[in-house]
């Protein structure tokens with residue numbers, strides 16, 4: 001409207017000059033001022049509304065995705081690569097976040113402005129309006145459809161490829177020590193380079209397409225200007241169109257193409273946006289590994305964990321990982337589970353933490369089925385040292401305080417003393433503020449294990465599960481640490497999973513697991529002679 005009013009004003013002034021007539025310049029120039037102001041306000045308004053809508057969406061989308069992801073971890077996400085998960089959390093959500101700004105808002109603007117422009121032209125001349133409409137359809141529908149068609153392949157490859165590439169990159173960084181040994185020719189790196197080059201090539205194709213369609217829209221706009229001038233000329237001569245209205249319509253048509261200009265890009269990004277949406281939903285629509293009960297019952301004040309006739313078969317597995325397990329962990333009772341690799345020991349831990357649900361039998365806490373409890377509430381009653389305990393890239397103190405954020409320095413020191421790591425911590429220049437490196441890379445295997453054990457001990461929970469707690473320790477240290485830990489845990493229910501003998505002599509019961517079944521059980525006096533002298 002600003003351009004059209006200016007065009008009209010300039011031509012009207014020129015015509016008035018040629019005719020030697022006087023004209024009211026005040027209304028026209030006031031109109032131009034008003035349109036100029038309106039344009040600034042309009043642009044500002046569009047940005048405010050667009051960004052407000054996007055930010056509101058952003059504020060909900062990421063927490064929504066995260067909240068749906070948490071119940072899936074860890075069991076339903078085992079097949080996911082961490083880099084790919086990160087890509088979903090980042091790139092895919094970014095793409096969806098901008099869907100409003102890049103797709104919805106341009107579409108609405110094009111419909112409103114395009115419709116108004118054609119309607120305005122129709123008020124003056126039907127043929128001019130038809131010509132403008134035709135070219136607008138080419139620029140606003142034809143070119144976007146073409147861009148969508150040509151860009152669909154690269155856009156989808158970029159959406160899927162980014163996840164795979166980021167997953168590969170994270171793997172590469174985490175496994176660089178192994179790659180240095182096993183892959184001196186850099187085949188893994190070469191595969192990543194090839195994936196990166198393919199992504200870049202697709203990005204290049206999309207950028208080229210965006211430039212070509214932008215040029216196409218520009219061409220249509222210029223064609224509209226020329227068309228209006230050509231169609232209007234005979235009408236001006238015949239007196240059916242005002243001399244000043246003629247350039248006004250031409251400039252109006254030209255300017256109206258501004259509104260359709262973003263459409264090709266919008267349709268070009270649509271496949272990537274849809275692919276990202278599909279990737280997000282493919283994950284959050286997974287059934288949780290543990291069925292969620294509608295309403296949970298409060299946990300009994302205290303009690304032990306009891307397995308009765310419990311069985312577990314992993315999805316797709318030919319045989320059960322566990323069958324007919326009966327086990328009681330009550331306060332002050334210490335039970336060890338021993339057995340060869342793959343006999344189902346870690347699966348027991350996954351069941352106890354309700355990361356998985358049994359498909360036979362029941363597990364109860366304080367007599368109440370754990371299926372009726374909120375899983376996190378149950379987990380607060382259990383302290384676990386897992387087989388692959390995760391150390392954070394942080395200080396010793398921060399790693400300890402994962403278990404209890406408000407643990408006093410004295411409590412931290414006591415837990416470290418019990419786990420036999422305090423002398424090491426005190427020998428460090430920075431003591432508890434020593435940085436442990438990525439995943440504890442600056443600690444030895446045995447130090448990392450004992451730090452993990454200290455953290456487990458720091459969690460004040462009635463049930464203590466220790467999966468190979470003394471892995472990486474020498475025989476003497478192992479015996480000392482086990483004695484200290486079992487003394488400290490004398491009032492707790494303890495489940496010790498081990499293939500070593502240290503601490504077994506102090507157990508109330510030793511259970512031998514073989515092929516997912518309890519092959520033998522009894523007191524240390526009965527069981528120790530049956531176990532291999534490891």
Ligand SMILES: Nc1ncnc2c1ncn2[C@@H]1O[C@H](COP(=O)(O)OP(=O)(O)OP(=O)(O)O)[C@@H](O)[C@H]1O
Pocket residue numbers: 078314315317321339340341342343344345346347348387
């Ligand atoms: N997430 C899983 N999906 C499918 N099968 C699994 C999964 N985790 C474990 N298994 C299988 O279940 C069986 C028991 O595994 P589990 O890890 O419980 O054994 P384990 O006794 O802890 O072994 P180890 O002493 O080597 O740690 C094995 O046959 C294993 O291959």
